[in-house]
Amino acid sequence: MSAIDxxxxxxxxxxxxxxxxxxxxxxxxxxxxxxxxxxxIEVGPGPGGLTRALLALGARRVIAVERDxxxxxxxxxxxxxxxxxxxxxxxDAQHFDPRPLLGGVKAKIVANLPxxxxxxxxxxxxSTEPWPPWYDMMVLMFQREVAERIVARENEEAxxxxxxxxxxxxxxxxxxxxxPAAFVPQPKVTSSVVRLVPRLEPQRCDRRALEQVAAAAxxxxxxxxxxxxxxxxxxxxxxxxxxxxxxxxxxxxxxxxGFVAMARELTDIRQQK
Numbered sequence: 001m002s003a004i005d006x007x008x009x010x011x012x013x014x015x016x017x018x019x020x021x022x023x024x025x026x027x028x029x030x031x032x033x034x035x036x037x038x039x040x041i042e043v044g045p046g047p048g049g050l051t052r053a054l055l056a057l058g059a060r061r062v063i064a065v066e067r068d069x070x071x072x073x074x075x076x077x078x079x080x081x082x083x084x085x086x087x088x089x090x091x092d093a094q095h096f097d098p099r100p101l102l103g104g105v106k107a108k109i110v111a112n113l114p115x116x117x118x119x120x121x122x123x124x125x126x127s128t129e130p131w132p133p134w135y136d137m138m139v140l141m142f143q144r145e146v147a148e149r150i151v152a153r154e155n156e157e158a159x160x161x162x163x164x165x166x167x168x169x170x171x172x173x174x175x176x177x178x179x180p181a182a183f184v185p186q187p188k189v190t191s192s193v194v195r196l197v198p199r200l201e202p203q204r205c206d207r208r209a210l211e212q213v214a215a216a217a218x219x220x221x222x223x224x225x226x227x228x229x230x231x232x233x234x235x236x237x238x239x240x241x242x243x244x245x246x247x248x249x250x251x252x253x254x255x256x257x258g259f260v261a262m263a264r265e266l267t268d269i270r271q272q273k
Contacts, residue, residue: 018046019112019141021182022053028193029053031175032110032139039063039102041135043093043111043121046071048078050112055082063087063107065096093121099134109138118142119162122150122196126169127207131198138196139175147174147192154255160221161214167256168203168210170196203260209270210263213239217251217259224248229262234269 019025028050029035036058045051045064048071054062055078064075064086072090079086089096094117098107113121118140125138142150145158151172152158166172178191212232220228226247229236240247242265243258 018184019049019178019182020047020184022049024178024182025049025053025112026057027176028112028139028141029057029110031193031195032108032137035059035108039105039107041065041098041107041109041111043109044114045075046112047074050110051075051078051086054110055085059085061085061087063089063098063101065089065091065093065098067092093117094124102134106136107134109135109140111139112141115143115146119146123162123165126165126196129207131169131202132200133198136198138170139193140196141178141191141193144177144190144192147194150194150196154253156252159252160218161211164214164256164259165207165211166196168199168205168260170198172196203257205260205263206267209267210259213262213266214251214259217254221251224250225254232266234266238269239265 032038032040035054037060039061040054040059040063042051042054042062042064045066046068048064051062051064062085066072066075066088067090069090072088075086075088079088087101109125122140125133125135128134148158149160149162150166151174152160152163153167173195175193175195178193180186180188180190213229216231217225217228219231224247225240225245226236228251229239232239237247239262243254243261245254245258
């Protein structure tokens, strides 16, 4: 891509754990669908490989959120190559709210997330209120283990609190894996690109109640619901009955719809007190 946009090779810009293969960054950008006229939020652009791909594929506006000031000069060079289309925000993504910059326009979130904050960022985006959110798609890179926890279904080893929240509010899918050899320097783990498309009308329940039920159930995941749900200070059998499940079952066997039903019942019980 550097031959297309006349920018310096990525390897010469900044030496960190970044994806420098421009064929792969283009593949990630394409996974977000048609970018013509799209507004994209990119977190942790680093030397700008994915940024270039997003712009080259037609994104009307890319808002790049980068906290490392060492990456800013190369991002500014990319901005010159694509005038008026790249906005660089030097900020910590965990404390950055892009909505004031969007003016009501839906955005796509496309990012090779810093692994140390990737899960926290995802939970924050999935916890957005009101719902539907300010974005219409997320295409994100995670460690393979985390990606499996996001897309897992009941009775799968990786199924847990994160999967319940993610699959309640979005349709999730692992698109492809990326070998450690694609990064410089090489990490020890395989990475995966995950697509999450928000459900416009998730099953009705209070998000906080859902998170509390999932936390209680999976906090003691090897125990039966009749034991693990006691921490909620309500009768576990009543919650289980609302979901039409046997209270002797364990959390990993309960589908998202079952957790939603228990969360609704928990909310009803609390409102009656």
